Amino acid sequence: MGKTILAVATAWAMVAGAMAAPAFAQTQSSEAAAFQTSLRADLDGQYDQVIADLVRITETPAPPFKESARAALVAQMLRDAGLDNVTIDAEGNVLALRPGTEEGPVFVVSAHLDTVFPEGTPIKVTRDGDRLFAPGIGDDSLGLASMLAWVRHLENKALATRQPILFVATVGEEGAGDLRGVRHLFTQGAYKGRIGAFLSIDNTNAGRIVHAAVGSRRYRVTFNGPGGHSYGAFGIVNPMAAMAETVRGIYAIEVPSDPKTTYAASMVSGGTSVNAIPDKIELQIDMRSSHPADLAKLEQAVLAAAETAVAGENAARDTKDGTITLVAELIGDRPAGMTPADHPLVQTAYTASQAAGFKARLDDSSTDSNIPMSLGIPALTIGSGAGGGRTHSTEEYLNIGRERFVAGLSVGLAVILAQTKVRPR
Amino acid sequence: MGKTILAVATAWAMVAGAMAAPAFAQTQSSEAAAFQTSLRADLDGQYDQVIADLVRITETPAPPFKESARAALVAQMLRDAGLDNVTIDAEGNVLALRPGTEEGPVFVVSAHLDTVFPEGTPIKVTRDGDRLFAPGIGDDSLGLASMLAWVRHLENKALATRQPILFVATVGEEGAGDLRGVRHLFTQGAYKGRIGAFLSIDNTNAGRIVHAAVGSRRYRVTFNGPGGHSYGAFGIVNPMAAMAETVRGIYAIEVPSDPKTTYAASMVSGGTSVNAIPDKIELQIDMRSSHPADLAKLEQAVLAAAETAVAGENAARDTKDGTITLVAELIGDRPAGMTPADHPLVQTAYTASQAAGFKARLDDSSTDSNIPMSLGIPALTIGSGAGGGRTHSTEEYLNIGRERFVAGLSVGLAVILAQTKVRPR
Numbered sequence: 001m002g003k004t005i006l007a008v009a010t011a012w013a014m015v016a017g018a019m020a021a022p023a024f025a026q027t028q029s030s031e032a033a034a035f036q037t038s039l040r041a042d043l044d045g046q047y048d049q050v051i052a053d054l055v056r057i058t059e060t061p062a063p064p065f066k067e068s069a070r071a072a073l074v075a076q077m078l079r080d081a082g083l084d085n086v087t088i089d090a091e092g093n094v095l096a097l098r099p100g101t102e103e104g105p106v107f108v109v110s111a112h113l114d115t116v117f118p119e120g121t122p123i124k125v126t127r128d129g130d131r132l133f134a135p136g137i138g139d140d141s142l143g144l145a146s147m148l149a150w151v152r153h154l155e156n157k158a159l160a161t162r163q164p165i166l167f168v169a170t171v172g173e174e175g176a177g178d179l180r181g182v183r184h185l186f187t188q189g190a191y192k193g194r195i196g197a198f199l200s201i202d203n204t205n206a207g208r209i210v211h212a213a214v215g216s217r218r219y220r221v222t223f224n225g226p227g228g229h230s231y232g233a234f235g236i237v238n239p240m241a242a243m244a245e246t247v248r249g250i251y252a253i254e255v256p257s258d259p260k261t262t263y264a265a266s267m268v269s270g271g272t273s274v275n276a277i278p279d280k281i282e283l284q285i286d287m288r289s290s291h292p293a294d295l296a297k298l299e300q301a302v303l304a305a306a307e308t309a310v311a312g313e314n315a316a317r318d319t320k321d322g323t324i325t326l327v328a329e330l331i332g333d334r335p336a337g338m339t340p341a342d343h344p345l346v347q348t349a350y351t352a353s354q355a356a357g358f359k360a361r362l363d364d365s366s367t368d369s370n371i372p373m374s375l376g377i378p379a380l381t382i383g384s385g386a387g388g389g390r391t392h393s394t395e396e397y398l399n400i401g402r403e404r405f406v407a408g409l410s411v412g413l414a415v416i417l418a419q420t421k422v423r424p425r
Numbered sequence: 426m427g428k429t430i431l432a433v434a435t436a437w438a439m440v441a442g443a444m445a446a447p448a449f450a451q452t453q454s455s456e457a458a459a460f461q462t463s464l465r466a467d468l469d470g471q472y473d474q475v476i477a478d479l480v481r482i483t484e485t486p487a488p489p490f491k492e493s494a495r496a497a498l499v500a501q502m503l504r505d506a507g508l509d510n511v512t513i514d515a516e517g518n519v520l521a522l523r524p525g526t527e528e529g530p531v532f533v534v535s536a537h538l539d540t541v542f543p544e545g546t547p548i549k550v551t552r553d554g555d556r557l558f559a560p561g562i563g564d565d566s567l568g569l570a571s572m573l574a575w576v577r578h579l580e581n582k583a584l585a586t587r588q589p590i591l592f593v594a595t596v597g598e599e600g601a602g603d604l605r606g607v608r609h610l611f612t613q614g615a616y617k618g619r620i621g622a623f624l625s626i627d628n629t630n631a632g633r634i635v636h637a638a639v640g641s642r643r644y645r646v647t648f649n650g651p652g653g654h655s656y657g658a659f660g661i662v663n664p665m666a667a668m669a670e671t672v673r674g675i676y677a678i679e680v681p682s683d684p685k686t687t688y689a690a691s692m693v694s695g696g697t698s699v700n701a702i703p704d705k706i707e708l709q710i711d712m713r714s715s716h717p718a719d720l721a722k723l724e725q726a727v728l729a730a731a732e733t734a735v736a737g738e739n740a741a742r743d744t745k746d747g748t749i750t751l752v753a754e755l756i757g758d759r760p761a762g763m764t765p766a767d768h769p770l771v772q773t774a775y776t777a778s779q780a781a782g783f784k785a786r787l788d789d790s791s792t793d794s795n796i797p798m799s800l801g802i803p804a805l806t807i808g809s810g811a812g813g814g815r816t817h818s819t820e821e822y823l824n825i826g827r828e829r830f831v832a833g834l835s836v837g838l839a840v841i842l843a844q845t846k847v848r849p850r
Contacts, residue, residue, distance in 0.1 A: 230687060230688075231711075231791075241676045268706065274710075276689070
């Protein structure tokens with residue numbers, strides 16, 4: 001045991017040392033490579049277990065807002081892996097604290113429970129060669145199974161970390177979940193104000209390091225009007241025209257390409273009959289940017305476009321039966337944020353990814369890390385494993401070729417060990 | 426019997442004579458009034474029967490495209506009223522020929538079988554004072570029940586008309602039915618080319634004389650595009666933007682107010698998720714005018730607006746994943762037309778309506794008469810009865826206060842007798 005701890009401690013120094021070199025330019029040291037090799041050897045021994053966990057987790061459905069069955073399973077699996085302080089919080093997140101040798105802020109290691117697949121979607125894992133197929137197998141069963149492997153690594157080797165680690169399986173990462181789990185964790189839960197850094201495992205490529213949070217603001221904009229007979233009431237204001245002018249106004253907005261800032265008029269519905277002027281049109285709009293100020297500026301421009309369109313319609317046509325009114329309802333809010341590329345957490349992940357043989361690259365995305373990044377708490381979302389595809393479709397798959405898969409698994413573990421500073425217990 | 430026939434023949438001369446006077450300015454002659462009084466006396470004797478027929482017809486549902494149960498009932502009721510040549514044509518119309526004393530073009534007297542109410546709508550006639558309540562009671566059960574009363578009048582009095590009368594209960598007058606019944610009658614049925622004039626009974630006010638057919642052209646316009654992720658694919662063409670520009674283009678079209686010409690962007694739908702650029706947006710558009718050339722011009726402008734919008738969108742944004750394409754599908758086609766205000770049929774109806782004590786007025790609408798009017802065949806849609814309301818709603822009602830109701834019933838009969846030139850059989 002002493003030997004392993006020494007090796008880990010030495011490797012930590014290697015990884016930490018690498019961080020001092022010009023960012024991302026250095027070649028990996030032989031010591032870091034040796035460290036990765038030792039981690040991989042252990043994780044290789046867990047390969048069959050990880051695959052079995054993947055299947056078990058995946059086949060326990062976790063539709064949006066209905067993650068409780070999978071939460072209960074993961075809580076039990078965390079206990080089975082050796083943790084004895086496992087709870088489920090008020091929002092539905094599974095929390096498992098592994099104490100450190102020192103007091104202080106906790107390091108959160110997380111993956112999300114929910115999938116995008118609605119209740120009733122058939123979910124059965126199938127294998128074809130080196131691929132496992134099933135909805136959600138990579139997004140994010142892999143993150144959950146990886147976390148369990150790492151817990152077993154720490155427990156089986158009785159590794160002590162300086163910093164406490166809070167393992168979290170979150171609810172509501174996808175779509176309408178709107179990051180409700182991680183939001184609760186940081187703003188209402190028992191660990192509010194006590195989280196020092198955050199790591200989310202949420203894609204299938206251990207080379208992808210998401211250090212920038214694409215923020216989004218999503219609106220349902222409803223245009224209400226009097227409505228009427230298409231012939232008899234011709235000439236009165238039409239919410240359809242106000243909606244159209246709004247879309248046109250949005251698509252005339254100029255947005256920066258760096259930081260990438262985007263909008264989409266994505267969904268629309270309204271009207272009851274072809275021969276009636278509608279009394280209501282609903283429009284959904286998505287706006288994104290990794291830069292909060294750009295996102296706020298865009299949002300302001302979009303809402304102004306809607307207001308201008310409504311005022312224009314009320315001025316252009318007859319309002320004797322009523323005016324067009326506007327209700328803009330925020331239906332999605334993912335704050336933007338960033339962990340600087342030169343932050344130790346980013347550099348550690350980058351180095352570990354390279355050491356494991358991955359073509360490391362920094363990226364941006366919208367993940368659970370949006371919340372801590374927006375709060376200025378160092379956070380990162382990285383991949384585990386060695387690729388997959390067709391995410392969010394029922395043809396989703398995961399590559400499980402043993403060597404690369406295990407190499408992918410090792411990256412997150414290396415980051416955890418570096419971040420929490422392994423010390424003998 | 427001879428006396429009645431004489432009275433009718435005399436009254437016809439009165440009505441015909443009134444037509445020579447400056448249109449709509451003359452006061453009713455005492456002879457015409459006496460004629461109306463005699464008709465009312467007979468119809469008053471049928472009052473209880475008409476109310477019973479109304480209830481029976483109304484409570485036999487006739488949803489759009491599912492009029493066969495009511496058709497069978499009305500066919501039997503026409504037989505019971507004394508006609509022996511009753512058939513149902515290929516489209517579902519009920520046809521009952523009452524031969525004239527002379528050969529020649531037939532005079533069609535019609536009402537429509539269908540209602541706007543979907544299958545399963547609860548239909549039970551209730552009475553509150555002088556009102557009968559039920560979906561469809563006025564539109565157009567009243568027309569059908571009126572027709573039956575007039576057949577009984579002709580049969581019971583053994584009145585012979587010069588011109589043959591074809592009583593028709595049509596299918597598909599409402600909405601998506603798109604006048605399919607009357608269209609079949611004039612363009613494909615056994616009486617194609619043999620109809621000299623057409624009278625439709627289709628509103629609850631015997632003072633309303635619809636001599637102008639508001640034509641309509643209705644389109645479902647589908648904007649297709651590649652679609653994609655709202656953030657990842659930002660910059661590609663969006664069918665939503667093309668739809669919006671189309672609506673904007675339409676609402677910039679100037680249309681004449683006389684003849685009244687109108688448009689409405691009435692229904693819209695599309696998009697699958699707030700975070701996706703949609704791959705399809707559907708827009709429904711209604712256009713109307715009583716002037717065929719104005720309607721055609723409007724249609725051309727609307728379709729040009731859509732084409733311009735699509736071309737503009739393909740020029741404005743990236744088409745690497747595909748372009749926006751347009752499918753414009755005609756989903757409604759009611760031809761415009763008019764029977765001139767000084768046509769004998771219009772003047773007869775106007776005079777008869779005034780003689781019965783109604784405030785006669787000429788109007789335009791979209792009814793079964795659209796088809797003959799568009800073909801240049803004299804046609805008219807008039808009301809029967811003495812008012813009602815909330816048409817096309819489940820709170821529809823009909824005024825059945827005896828005296829005014831019977832007066833309303835008499836108007837159509839007076840028109841028929843005048844048109845077909847009653848002669849002893």
